[in-house]
Amino acid sequence: MPRRHRLVAVIALASAALLGPAACLDAPGGPAKDALSVRDVKAPEGAGLELACTPTGVELCFDARDNNCNGVIDEGCGLHTGILQFVIAWETAEADVDLNVYDPAGELARLGESTSTGLLKDRDCPRNGECQGQNVENVFLAEGEPRRGRYRVVVRLDKLNGAAPPIKVRLGARVGQRSYGMTVELAPGPGTEEKTFEFTL
Ligand SMILES: [Ca+2]
Ligand SMILES: [Ca+2]
Secondary structure (H helix, E strand, C coil): CHHHHHHHHHHHHHHHHHHHHHHHHHCCCCCCCCCCCCCEEECCCCCCCECCCCCCCCCCCCCCCCCCCCCCCCCCCCCCCCCEEEEEEECCCCCEEEEEEECCCCCECCECCCCCCCEEECCCCCCCHHHCCCEEEEEEECCCCCCCCEEEEEEEEEECCCCCCCEEEEEEEEECCEEEEEEEEECCCCCCCEEEEEEEC
């Protein structure tokens, strides 16, 4: 009997060790228990997802890059920033590209009024006059705590307006203290006119 008890104890310990990492997924580790971390990132093929930030000097505006690697994208440029932020930038002035971010409830972040989870968009380029050839669209968490779940980020070519495809678009994402970068090329036609990313918190 004692030997059998010991065997049961060993099996129980082994099961606990196996279950350990899976349990961690539900409550991400790190210094603060409630720190915002990304559980999963899905990027389309060829997007060149950059997980590490390489500082290149002072922050430059409207390039959707965290140039100084302080975890904030395009700060000090008149764009709103937040603990959640998705930014696209493209250099082809006439091309109309859209950043469509859907929150975990499936609601699209729009200009002027935030979604029920607090996401707001603050530019629509090149349509509104303030872009002046600096094409940037920015979606950020305007209020409240970030909702956990899956954020769908769609970068879409709306109109070429005479520009030559492909249109190179930079996407920057900030989630908590981490920033991600990637570049996509868009051209008219199914499969190439939009690229979808998913960030799961
Ligand atoms: Ca920065
Ligand atoms: Ca920048």
